[in-house]
Amino acid sequence: MEKVLIIPIGKIDGEILDYLQKEMENRFNFKVEIDQALEKPNYAFNPQRNQYSAITILKRIEQAKSGQIKLGIADIDLYIPDFNFVFGVASPLAKIAVISITRLRENLVDDIYLSLPFSKSLVFKERTIKEAIHELGHIFGLNHCKDPKCVMHFSNNLSETDRKSSNFCLNCQKKLKVPLTKNK
Template sequence: MELLVMGRVEPEVLEAIEEGLEKAYRGLVRAFRSKRALEVPKVAYEPRRYQYNSSVILDFLRRSFAPEGDKVLAITHVDLFVPRLNFVFGQAECPGRFAIISTCRLRPEFYGNPPDEALFLERCVKEAVHEIGHTLGLRHCSNRRCVMAFSNSIWDTDFKSAELCEACLRELTRYLRVHGKPLP
């Protein structure tokens, strides 16, 4: 799985996500950093909102980016939205190949709090694991502690773990069997 930088992303974020994905998916996901980096497409910017439409970015990736891996997780610093919501931490094809997360609202400073590197990296990992789960066919989970639970706010992200619950692990196993993928 390819980690693709779009904009400004610190190396520590990439390292934490690499480790977090491999741990959460029990070796099924082998993350590597792309040798390429892309700018966030200007066409995705919505000036009235001061945000970028993540659906437009995913469409851009689908049309313009030839991945080196089976899955691509784009990581960006810009604030993301989809038309029906004020913001999103990330978005993914479900199931599919492409996903994106934003570090913008994962930073404690966004909420007027002092910087906290450990908390910031933990949030990045949770959102990465969540969005890659969607690419692997997992839907939102009703277990609020599961990483696949929908995050309506940063407090939801902080409450959930970085791990899949037992029900989501079973669903992932079923999905992988049907699609002929190796099991974790």
């Protein structure tokens, strides 16, 4: 059975970590553990961009932690060369990925009616699980999908992230190199 380590990078809210752990265990047939946090990645900061290099962070995760699959989660603005920013990035061969929750908080609508089952917290959590599953999809052999509702669809912005589902389309499910749980 596969095992995934969720690795906080810097300080990450425990509620988000617990949510990711439970959701990933519900969707995939593997054990998910929350590991000890790595320090805030000042080593990856690029002052010209005022952002952090996702590639440098991936290398540090690979060196610092052992485990079958590693998913770093950071609350910093990430970039890779040729992109203004990224929500996350994966290295499938090394079985590591990192996501950032910083930009996932942007553009959250205010709660108008407290009685509605909609909240900023739910939207933020849903965006976070979409990005985590997307990066795990790359680790499990998937490329970007043309289906705008598929979790593997590339998101250029938050409205595209919000439009897509947190699930794999049927085509991506067939290509997936790990089993999903029966309910997904």
